[in-house]
């Protein structure tokens with residue numbers, strides 16, 4: 001029979017068998033999936049694992065610091081932080097198409113991992129090769145990237161359909177048969193703290209797929225502000241558990257007329273997309289309290305430059321996906 005303990009045991013044995021005495025790296029995104037995958041692999045192979053956190057500049061406010069602090073404190077894992085902001089921004093220059101963005105981000109992730117691999121080898125050349133890349137891929141990621149049985153490709157998850165064809169790493173994906181709630185149970189079983197295990201999902205490609213239009217530094221800064229306000233108010237209202245996640249999206253290619261202060265503005269809309277879900281395969285838009293929506297809207301239009309409208313996405317999945325891109 002199926003228990004969380006048995007999954008952990010089974011996966012640890014499988015990871016040891018697969019990796020042997022070789023070394024592995026694991027990309028940490030700050031999300032639940034990569035954290036649990038890393039903790040599981042660390043339990044299996046200890047210091048043969050190095051975690052790599054890629055700061056691609058598409059993170060939310062405070063996220064990088066949180067990974068550096070909380071995850072390392074919780075697991076004692078070896079962590080390498082790579083500042084790759086310019087690299088990702090350059091690669092995304094002029095690109096608006098969602099699938100193209102996803103493929104570029106997936107490819108750049110791998111390029112950074114390859115660079116990290118070379119550095120790790122250079123630092124300790126006598127040890128065994130760094131052959132494996134650990135990813136927190138879940139079952140739904142595979143299905144929705146078109147790898148499931150007969151399912152059409154909905155979008156390329158950055159760690160599945162977004163991988164480059166010349167990938168040289170061997171993949172270790174200990175969560176690929178699990179759904180999110182099961183991953184959280186495994187994380188709990190491994191003793192990870194609540195703040196990590198109960199975190200709301202956040203996609204690997206980050207804010208890059210929450211800007212409809214070209215991704216620029218300016219737009220990222222603006223979206224980061226709006227997102228931080230929404231998260232702050234949702235947490236203050238005690239809605240973190242009820243809401244599965246609430247993407248905040250910048251419609252960078254859309255402008256509308258507004259009146260702010262004593263003048264006309266021509267700014268961008270911010271979309272709030274609160275959803276309730278069990279496994280992200282389907283979702284319902286969350287009927288959240290008007291007062292909370294009002295507070296978020298007032299604060300965003302007052303505090304974030306170039307934004308003069310906040311709109312609510314009241315679409316379920318299907319027909320809308322959770323993320324806009």
Ligand code: XMP
Nearest residue numbers: 156157158201202203204205280321322323
């Ligand atoms: P969609 O937009 O497909 O999202 O309804 C389903 C869930 O997956 C997350 N998501 C991703 N997570 N890499 C990830 O790690 C990705 O490329 C990716 N795309 C979507 C999304 O936030 C939601 O929880």
